[in-house]
Amino acid sequence: MTKKNANRLEELNNAITLHPNSSNIKGMLDAYEKGMTDRAKRYAAFDKFYGDAKELFESYADSTPECKHLGDLYSLCICPGGRHGGLDKRKVEIFYGNRPFDSVTTIDKNLQPTKKLETAHGATLSYQRTDDGQVLCCLYPAASENFRPPEDFIILGVVKNPATLTSESKRHWKKFLAYMQVTCLDGKPSIFQRIRVFYIRNFKECVVNGTVQRRKASEFTGKIVQYAATVGLSGFIILFVTLAKESSDSTQAEKNRQEMLRIYSNIQASTQLIAKNSEAIEAEIQRLDQNTSKNLQLLNDAVSKNTTRSENAISQLELGKKVEDADDQKTVK
Structure with missing residues (x-):
């Protein structure tokens, strides 16, 4: 100053x-x-956005067909000044309100059964002006008393120049609707909205139990880099030690090389012998298969001939029987 x-x-x-x-x-x-020109300009830019926010987001809602489905379940509220009376000039909140979705029977302190309504609230898109004039943009999930996402809220980003809020608010609105559809009880998210929510959950900072978490994408990338660096460093160290050892004793290195060549030659000769024996075994198997096929064919032919002979003998017996029956009938007459 x-x-x-x-x-x-x-x-x-x-x-x-x-x-x-x-x-x-x-x-x-x-x-x-x-x-304080720079900060004053940021304050003035946010004040303009503050004044235009209601009309701006109402136009977004009117041009978005899915808002009717959500509006039938929750009420859309656009609150410059925040939801608590609209008195905070540093805040703009857009949110879907509360709704009852079920009732349960509980026992009160007098041990009497009583009906209790269970309620759920919608998602919130919040703009909070900081003391230096920048704007913190956050998404809060829809939730019920017994069901809520793991994150408290997601930080979409810090808008350093509030003069760009009007142009950026359209993208924020789409993320807000996608987040609402995914996290509310009766949402009907499209595949593109699921992808959008997957993106902001993994590529934006999330606050869980009051603690800002590292971006999941950054954490995953860091693990890959760490793994690659570890493996690469290990390989480099092994190569360096091997080269250093060989350079310190070239005679021993030559002996090792000759020994490796000898072992390789033995392995190659053994492999060729195994391959040759395998070919002989394969040929013998094929010969046995052929003999077996011939034997089966001969057996099949013999069975066929015997079957034919048996059928002919049976036919002759049946014919003789019929002739005898005919003669008996003539004798009776």
Whole structure:
């Protein structure tokens, strides 16, 4: 802070202390803010977004057909100033409200059964202006009393220049609807909305149990890099030790090389012998298969001939029987 601004701030504090209700304080505050040009411009840009937010997001809702399905279940609320009375000029919230979805019977403190409504609330898109004029953009999931996603909320990003909020709000709106469809009890997310939610859950910072978690994509990439570096370093060390050992004793290295060549030659000769024996075994198996096939064919022919002979003998017996029956009938007559 410059000396000039420090003096202005001291004068402003003295004026507020001496005359807390004075109308001149606002003028002094405005004059002091003009000296803080960058932050003042960010404040002014957010104030403009704050003023246009209701009309802007209502136009988004009117142009989105799926909002009707969600609107029949939850009520869409666009609240410059936040959901608690709209008094916080640093905040803009867009959210789907509460709805009952079931009722259960419980026992009260007097041991009497009583009906209790179970409620669920929708997702929230929140813009929070920080003291330095930047804007924190967050998504809060839809949830019920007994069912909620693991994350408390997702940080979509920090908008350093609030003047771009109007143009960026369309993308934020699409993420908000996708998150609502995926996390609410009666959502009907499309495949593209599931992909969008998968992206923000893995490539944006999530807050779980009040702690900011590392991006899942960064964590996964870090593990891959760590694994690759570990394997690569191990291979390099092994290669370095091997080369150093060989260079320190070239005679021993040559002996090792000759020994390896001899072992390789023995392995090659053994492999060729095994292959030759395998071919002989294969030929013998084929010969046995052929003999077996011939024997089966001969057996089949013999069975066929015997069957034919048996059928002929049976036919002759049946014919003789019929002739005898005919003769007996003539004799009776």
